[in-house]
Amino acid sequence: MTYETKRHEVHRRKPGRFWYYSAITGFVLTFLLLCYLDEAKPILDPVEHILNLLEQNYAEQWSKKYTAETHLAGTNYGLVEWTRDKFEEYGWKTTIDTYDVYMSHPESNSLNLLDSDGQVVYSASLKEDEISEDPSTRGNDTVPTFLSYAANGNVTAQYVYANYGRMEDFALLKKLGVDVNDKIVIVRYGKIFRGLNVKFAQDEGAVGVLIYSDPGDDLGLTPANGYKQYPHGPARQDSSIQRGSVQFLGGVGAAPGDPTTPGYASKGDVPRVDPHASIGKIPVLPISYREVTPILEKLNDKGPMGPRDWMGELVGFNYNIGPSDGNLLNMYSNQTFNITPIWNVYAEIEGKRKDEVIIIGNHRDAWIKGGAGDPNSGSAALIEVARALGDLKKAGYQFKRTIILQSFDGEEYGLLGSTEFGEYQAQDLKRKVIAYFNMDAAVEGRHLRLGASPILNRLLRKVASWVPYPDGRGLSLYDHFLEESGDRISNLGSGSDYTVFLEHLGIPSADIGFRPGRGDGIYHYHSNYDSFWWMSNFGDKGFVFHNAAAKYLSLLALELSRKKLLDFSVEDYTCALVSYFSQIEAKIPHEWLQLPISHHTARKLRKSKDKNDRFVLDASQSVFGSYQFRKESLDHRSKHHKHQVQHKHRHTPTLGKILDKTRHSLQELSSRAALFDDETTLLQEQYDKRKQLHVFDRIWLLIKIANRNLVLKYFERNFLYHRGLHKRPWFKHIVFASGRYTGYAGQTWPGIGEAVEDGDIKRTVKWLDIAKHAAKRAHFALDYYG
Known part of the structure; x- marks a missing residue:
């Protein structure tokens, strides 16, 4: 091709480029003009509309529904459909999203104290008492006490007391000359996640772990101080047992989510790896403080004493470390391990800007039949949020940004539903999501607690000043928060569904809920006594804090949605x-x-x-x-x-x-x-x-x-x-x-x-x-x- 021909070709292409760039310019100007013309004034005051609508409080009704049936992760598909149907009833577009995850379910267990001849001198029932006043504790449909992902096994060994089972506790045992190798370790709940109790004990050579709740961690609300036990008073029921997961969660080498698919989603025919980087290889059982006392009493005068901060308030136990001399423990745990489907439920109101998304999430699964606080206070509040924002849409309000509600499954096992979702939709979430608001246990007490990425702090404080605090004093939530917490919004760690959004995807997140504090009774975490009856009579009479949570979350989503500029600091x-x-x-x-x-x-x-x-x-x-x-x-x-x-x-x-x-x-x-x-x-x-x-x-x-x-x-x-x-x-x-x-x-x-x-x-x-x-x-x- 000659130079003249090349020049002719160049001139021939120029009109094409001109129309191409003209089209792009026209599109951009048209888009901007449409944005300008689209700024119609709202036909109503959306804040006032939400607050007025939620004066009718249906949270008690939703709580009763969620706590009436067992709903362990990967079970009760009927409750999945009911949640979807409620979202649709209030005008939301819904989706049920399925993942196939590695999980364990309880079969049988036992715990026996043996003498030096191997004879059984005491057997723990590993069950909680039925209480006549509390229907959730009665019958044959409660979930057995167990710790998910605990390894199957039948071990007999001497035992030692190891305080909270922290790294520093095991280091002190070494310093005191107490060897936990080939022994069962007994630890009390508190300070760290229970899965790390297992990891640290296993790393030290222990063959089993027994975990109990010590009344010394109940801030003085104990029978020894004159307080009656639930259901007659605010003290912990002494047969209460905390179930839970012993996945390693954020430990070294571990990650949340399905332990067989670390870093990628358990959807479809995916490769699976050995799960033991994130779960243990030794049996673990939970036990009440009533039933652990006869076992720990056998350690009296055996082995060294720990420092003062190793002392709890068990009556009859001197808090010697051991090891047991002349007594053994026989621990048996049997669970079924399978790949099991779990179901997340999503609801969406599409905003004008589809690529700017606000998510409010909570999990739906519970360790027990009730779970009135964890998670169903959040589940009930989430339905109320759906009702409030859905009614606002029905009234003609147009949301600037898309709002999505998410009811996750499998959170209790190791943040399964949220983590698998976050890994599966990672690119889309990082591109679109502005913020994630987490409720989880929205009401366990009467004291507002906030944890967040600091970019959301100003928004959280501002909206809290719009919501009345439900104690009749005329205070706002923010007034109460300032009074009780000194305006402190904590940073986030893990243990709930915000983890994948903030710490894996870099999406600003907040965790919001009312927690136990001064004047509140003991919250029976992961126990049968976290029931609708407990919530109605001790946790939230009248479900007024459920109502406050629903108002707060609804207004947070609204405020972040309606401002032209993102309300971040x-x-x-x-x-x-x-x-x-x-x-x-x-x-x-x-x-x-x-x-x-x-x-x-x-x-x-x-x-x-x-x-x-x-x-x-x-x-x-x-x-x-x-x-x-x-x-x-x-x-x-x-x-x-x-x-x-x-x-x-x-x-x-x-x-x-x-x-x-x-x-x-x-x-x-x-x-x-x-x-x-x-x-x-x-x-x-x-x-x-x-x-x-x-x-x-x-x-x-x-x-x-x-x-x-x-x-x-x-x-x-x-x-x-x-x-x-x-x-x-x-x-x-x-x-x-x-x-x-x-x-x-x-x-x-x-x-x-x-x-x-x-x-x-x-x-x-x-x-x-x-x-x-x-x-x-x-x-x-x-x-x-x-």
Whole structure:
């Protein structure tokens, strides 16, 4: 082809390109104009509508329905259909989503105390008392006491008392010369997740674990202090037994969800692995404090005494550690392990912006027939939320953003339903979901407790001020929260369905509920006594706190949906980052600060940055992200070239310098965030007065708002790391994770903190650098759209 021919071809293509770009420009302008024209004024006050509607309180009716039948995970499909039907009744589009997961169900168990000749001197029934006043405790349809995922086995051995069964408790046993190898370990509930009791005991060579609830953890509400037991008073029923899962959850090497499909969904014909990275290999039984007392009494005067904080309040037990001398325990546990279907139920009201989604979730499965607090207070409130928001839609209100309600199955076993859903829909969720609000046990007491990603804190406080606190004093929920909790919103760990959203996917999450506190009776967690009768007479008379929970969650979803700009506080988030970092910084040994960092380590860190940038982009799939990555890559290459040129002239960096740079990056981010929030507030004010603007100014305002919403929507994703935490790759968030040795309790800046705990200097440097780079990436996003 000659030059003239080529030139002719070029000219021939130009009209095509012209019409192509014209079409794109026309589409964009049309879209913006439609956005402008679509801002119709609401025909009613949606906040007032919800509060008025929920003055009619049906929570008691829904609670009675959910607690009338057993609904262990993977059972009672009728309750699945009933939940779906209620959502549809209130105008929601519904889906039932099935996963096939590895689960265990109880068959039989026994526990016998033997003398030195092997004769049985005491047998524990491992059952809870039937109570005439409480119908849920009577009959043959209650769930047996068991701990899911406990291994099958029949073991006979000496036993020892190990306090809460924490890492530090086992370390003290070693120091005291008490060997738990080939012994059964007896621990009390508290401080850490029960699955980690099993992991730590198994790692020390124990052959079985027995777990009980000690009245010493009941804050003085005990018969010894004059309080009557349930059902005649607020004290714990002494036959109460806490069921539960002994999956390792957030422990080292473990992950939530189906233990045979770690990191991917149990849907369809998928490969399955050995589950024992996340579940134990020894039998475990739960027991009441009444039935464990005769066993522990045999340890009196045997072995050393633990420190004062090992002492509970069992009458007749001196809290000697043992081991038992002259007595053995025979423990037998038998469960069936199968791949079993579980069912999540979803309900959706589609908003104008389909790619901006708010989720409210709770699980439906319970360890017992009742489960009035956990989870059915949340289930009842979720139906009320569906009724309130559904009625608002019916009244003609148009939601700006899509709202989804989710009733998960299998949470109690190890966050199965939510985790499998999160893994299956990971890309779609990371691209669309703005926030996740979790209820779980919405009402266990009368005291509001909040845990959240700090970006949601301002929203949580604001909406709490709109809802009356139901004690007749004229206070709002926020007034009460300020009075009782000092305005403290805690960080999140694990133990409920928010885990996959925040710690795996980087979606801002909150956990909301009324918990026991001053003046409340003992909540019988995972026991037959968590019943409708207990809730009606002790937990929430009149179901007024259920009603408050429904109002609060409905208004949170509404407020986050109706504002043009996302109602997030980046300043709250970044201030929390600096505060968390200061706490971690104080734990770094002073002698580490002058240690040099090799150039080889520095090169490895640079390579890791690029890979993680790509992962963060994939997590958001946003326009600003792709530009951000290109710019940062260019900046990185130019800086890298400059460093190569000056390589001979620069000094070797130290850990202290990296620490200073990380702190400085976080402080700069926090300062920029305060200005960013002020600018966001100004944009919202301009939007509220948009009718005073010229039409082109309005369109330009909408462009700026759309860009800013992108930054807000994906801001949390900046703090994901593609490889996950050390030996816990499922946990991708670098700021929030469950504690590897606690399970439930949250840990902030876990990568740095764990490296310091382990005395690993190289890993500390790595995680400091990851934190610094995440802060710079987030700072860039704020600058580019500020």
